[in-house]
Amino acid sequence: MKNKLANLSALLLLSPMGLLAQDNKHMTLEEIIHLAANQSVEAKSADTKILGRQLEVETAKSKQLPDAKLSGQYMAMTTPNVNLKLALGEGGSAPDIAANQLWLGQASVSMPIYTGGRIKGGIDIAKDVLKAEEYNAVASKEQLAIRAVNLYLSLYKAQQTNLLIAENIKQSEQRVSDFKAMLDNGLIARNDLLKAELQLSNYQVSLQEAQKNIKVLNYQLANFLKIDEDTQLDQINLGEVTGVDLGLKASYDAAKTSRSDLKSMES
Incomplete structure (x- = not known):
């Protein structure tokens, strides 16, 4: 009976109904x-703000x-057609009212000659605000x-x-088997075996915590990037990371010339 139940469980696990639908995806650091x-909400919000500032510049120019x-x-x-059949005398006739339409039109054009530089000043201010918003967007996207x-x-x-805990579990299981x-x-005391089994149990608990942590981080990253929340990232390989300059001097020099947050405050 136990063998039948075990076989049934194995079939359920191997069947499509027994598999959890997860979208495993390989993503590099550059893609992230x-x-x-x-794709993030904050990035789209920054782009929308830039679009709004661009419209303000166009509005200032249109003035x-x-x-x-x-x-x-x-x-x-309408021209009424009324015949009262009254004698109007010789040569008399009813007046002909043909003018029954009236058109009125008016056109005006105003051109700003001199406004004390307010229009040009408004355009310059709108451009400065746009530039500051662009720097803000770059700084936000960097964050x-x-x-x-x-x-x-x-x-x-x-x-x-x-991976490390899983390897420790394999070694601990082998150690328990050897003990x-x-x-x-009669080569060791029972306490030694109990200690080995306790260590194996601790590793198994740690593995559950590590797997739970992976799921939480997967969800947080997927939600932040606005991709499918069920996405499970494959094993990350940092050896694929290219174009990263780890030199402190180069990083310092780049920071001095490309601090978008400072440029935003200067604008």
């Missing part, structure tokens, strides 16, 4: 940074264009990229911890 800077207005009216009256990299590296650490054989032969 790109998604963070373009220096001529302002033309055109208006018109049209009225029409988003940093958050994404931190999540990515945290997931990498969790995956490596999971059982040694106990049967």
Whole structure:
């Protein structure tokens, strides 16, 4: 009976119904940074703000264009056809009212000649605000990229911890098996076996915590990047990371010339 139940459980696990639908995906660090800077809610909000500032610049420029207005009216009256059959005398006739339509039109054009530089000043201010907003967007996306990299590296650490604990479990299981054989032969005390079994149990608990941590970080990263929340990232390989300059001097020089947050405050 036990063998039948075991076989049935194995069939259920191997069948499509017994498999959990998970979207395993391989993503590099470059892809993570790109998604963070373009797909996240904060990135789209920054792009929307830039679009709004661009519209403000166009509105400020439109104030220096001529302002033309055109208006018109049209009225029409029906001409009554009334025959009272009254004698009007010789040569008399009913008046002919043919003018039953009226058109009125008016056009005006106003051109700003001199406004004390307010229009040009408004355009310059709008451009400066746009430039500051663009620098703000770059600085915000840099922070988003940093958050994404931190999540990515945290997931990498969790995956490596999971692999390490799994390897420790294999070694601990082998040790427990060896201790059982040694106990049967009277080579060790039972307490030694109990200690080995306790260590194995601790490793198994740690493995569950590591796997739980991986799921949490997977969810946080997927939610941050606005991809499917069921996405499970494959084992991360940091050897694929290219184009990263670890030199402190180069990083310092780049920071001095590309600090978008400082440029935003200067604008």
